[in-house]
Amino acid sequence: MSTEHPNQFALLGQRRFAPFFWTQFLGAANDNVFKFAFTLMVTYQLQLDWMPPSHAGLVIGALFILPFVLFSATSGQLADKHDKARLMQLVKSLEIAIMALAAWGFYASHVPTLLACVFLMGLHSTLFGPVKYAYMPQHLNERELTGGNGMVEMGTFVAILLGQLAGGILVDTPVVGPHHVAWACLVLAVLGRVTAQALPHSPSTDPGLVINWNPVSETWRNLKLAHGQLAVFRSLLGISWMWFFGAVFLANFPAFAKEVLHGSPQVASLLLAVFSIGIGIGSLMCEMLSKRQVEIGLVPLGALGMSVFAIDLYFAASGLPASAPYSVSAFLAVTAHWRVLADLALLALFAGLYSVPMYALIQLRAQPTHRARIIAANNILNALFMIASSIIAGAMLSAGLTIPQIFLAVGIANAVVGIYIFLIVPEYLLRFVAFVLTRLVYRFKIVNDQRIPTTGPAVLVCNHVSFVDAVLLMAASPRPIRFLMDAQIFKTPVLGWMFKLAKAIPIAPAKTDPATYEAAFTAARAVLEDGEMVCIFPEGGITRDGTLQPFKGGVMKLIEDLPDVPVIPMALGNLWGSYFSRVEGGKAMVKPLRRGFWSPVSLKVDEPMKPAQVSPEVLRERVASLLMASST
The missing domain is CATH 3.40.1130.10 (Glycerol-3-phosphate (1)-acyltransferase)
Known part of the structure; x- marks a missing residue:
């Protein structure tokens, strides 16, 4: 462990955190440059009989999530068994190989190859996830975990935002757009490998571990292990619920911008930007509000804000008059739209307050020898909850509900889930009262x-x-x-x-x-x-x-x-x-x-x-x- 620092930003000047932060940041940015550019290319530039544009986003999203379900249990074992810095370096080397293959796919406009690369980038993220969250408790002390997690959450969502914006701009360049995307992804992968090289030694927490290659039995074993510490297990469920909640909004932004807000595609990007900035601000606020300890009293506050502003978003978005598609400037000129943006920003801010302390609690209280495997189990739960959110939201749309009504339903459900969690894990509620x-x-x-x-x-x-x-x-x-x-x-x-x-x-x-x-x-x-x-x-x-x-x-x-x-x-x-x-x-x-x-x-x-x-x-x-x- 290292000496105290005045605030979370000071970690960016320290070797134990800065290379890790930028490695994570570049990886998240690359994921989104690649996925978003590929989605737009299939949707707008290529005509495929076997994959219509309306299905492109769903297929690419499903392929990316699938490795989390299949390989998270194995990746958690690898992270507990091996040096985490070395494992991250190997994963980033794998990313270079995947992006080299993707570069050929972009140049040749070969969609099957690019779909295979989507799956492989999902595998890359699956391998990186457990080692990422297990790395921080080895290098940050207990009073730095909240700030460190806040920085990582902020960096991740900023990287998602910048990656999607860059991917959209690059692929839209006439004729050579896919070529620019190919080079951008390759450069980001190489930069990520360079920053990973500076990671400090992070020794194995369980070098004698014998790998169980059966993902089903290993996942079940990890969930049972986490269930032995109820506060940890229910925090896993709480985080997975947050991803369910967030996925409903993120997946519906394009349709919400077009059909409800009557905005152009740039308005959908604006919604994503506001949401990402809100998450980033909320994540960074956690250290200040928690006074540099793992303050799970912020979780009920976060849940309350998520419900309040999700419900208000329904009222803010209801009854907006039909219009020709707004440009961003025209959209911002309408006073009623500012309430929509405020609801989205505050909803996301409170989601940051909700999630960061839960991640820090898991890192602090999970057994060090099994920490990465428990994070891996969390990744599986997250993936399953996100898949469930897509199915449930799709069913609600098919049943005739509007997108604002779905937001209302999710806001009310979040309140019910929050009350349930805080009653079965009273520590959250008690810490909220103390807060x-x-x-x-x-x-x-x-x-x-x-x-x-x-x-x-x-x-x-x-x-x-x-x-x-x-x-x-x-x-x-x-x-x-x-x-x-x-x-x-x-x-x-x-x-x-x-x-x-x-x-x-x-x-x-x-x-x-x-x-x-x-x-x-x-x-x-x-x-x-x-x-x-x-x-x-x-x-x-x-x-x-x-x-x-x-x-x-x-x-x-x-x-x-x-x-x-x-x-x-x-x-x-x-x-x-x-x-x-x-x-x-x-x-x-x-x-x-x-x-x-x-x-x-x-x-x-x-x-x-x-x-x-x-x-x-x-x-x-x-x-x-x-x-x-x-x-x-």
């Missing part, structure tokens, strides 16, 4: 958050000031925390429901409820033995006067027989006096907005301690010192 609380209600500053470990067991020890202490700690942590919490809090409306969703462990005083007390520590130790984090509030309850209370001995019971589990003191500062603390006669939540919006709150994290160094008195002194430093 809102720390961005709107409080101005949350975290000091030394890098001391919260991203892997392995740990006991977090914190003062207890308010009913939302646990929510704030969730927002500060890069991974889930299991909280030992007073059983009485579970009776609090809304918050009690949230803590049940968070699988907080109820604890009661040993004197009044010894069974609950013992069960709590048994459950907490099991969490630690599984390599996860537990947080305990050793004061035993929320402070009633704002002062730090004596620490009880529960923490000692928690860490007994666990000599290697670090104990990390933390202190929440400036929460006393806020709406969620007990101020008015010992009651909380009686005066909304008592301190207004964005009141400053802090969390300070101390150095980890070994269990042998721990006692209640020492921990209290550590926390008190952190609080004193917060007040000065």
Whole structure:
């Protein structure tokens, strides 16, 4: 891992990321120059009895996706078994060979050869996909993954946009257009191989892996493996749904521009440009909004925006008067069209907010030895969902629905899918609540958050000031925390429901409820033995006067027989006096907005301690010192 960087753009100046970024960028651009130019050539320039123009896009798209279904399982194994830099270099060498063959196909206008090259470029992308997403966690630390994924997503969609624009312009050149496309694709392939040569060594994560060449059994095995980590598996489904959602819009842009917006082909390109720029901006925003950690609280926000603006797009596009085909300038001169463009841009922006944290979560939590295979399984799911979207959208059109009505249906379906995902994986919803609380209600500053470990067991020890202490700690942590919490809090409306969703462990005083007390520590130790984090509030309850209370001995019971589990003191500062603390006669939540919006709150994290160094008195002194430093 490398040193910290000020923001995600700084990664472009570092060898561990820049060659990878440009290799990916050039590959995505080349895919789209080639596919789009070939599609236009078959549609407008060649007359083929066996492939009418209306079917050209579908055939080329299907051929490109087919290798993802057939070979993703194998490509995931190869990425886990071999050095990822070397594998990417070999894949880019393959791209040069494919583009050399395609160049002959363009010069000879030999459509079967070009169709074969479409399939081979799909194979190239299939081989590159798993190694791409498995490469980043090897070279970016946990606090850089969101920014790195955002850069890659942004770069990919910009490359798609530029590739399609370049392919369209080049192939449209009279007589020699296909020749220009041939040379452009070959040059892009060579440039991609040059940038791949600069990739740093990326050692195998499972060199002893024996390749299973049966794609069906291997895919099923990978899905079962991913299912063992439910948050990872359901994130795979969430990403695949996003591709289903996006494919409906991307596939219908040409017809939407022509039949609904009454625009020229250039208007369809404008829609693609707006969509791509929106995705890019949303992807880049993720690091800023997440404060450089994997913030899956952005996923519900993204899902909400996707539905809102997909539904509004239906209303914006309904009832537009018929017209002669608009040029881009004439299209932009109509005020009603700006709402359509705004809906598309914001829909795409929120799709970026939705997808980037999910990719980062998979990279962070998937087993390193199986990471590429899980990404490969994700690619298969993505392909199947995109195929399903084409079939379902086609069936809806055949049933008489208009394109805006399809957008409306997909927007409503997205809301239903989102609610389902967030209820079965409550971590997304809880992190969203924490995200809102720390961005709107409080101005949350975290000091030394890098001391919260991203892997392995740990006991977090914190003062207890308010009913939302646990929510704030969730927002500060890069991974889930299991909280030992007073059983009485579970009776609090809304918050009690949230803590049940968070699988907080109820604890009661040993004197009044010894069974609950013992069960709590048994459950907490099991969490630690599984390599996860537990947080305990050793004061035993929320402070009633704002002062730090004596620490009880529960923490000692928690860490007994666990000599290697670090104990990390933390202190929440400036929460006393806020709406969620007990101020008015010992009651909380009686005066909304008592301190207004964005009141400053802090969390300070101390150095980890070994269990042998721990006692209640020492921990209290550590926390008190952190609080004193917060007040000065």
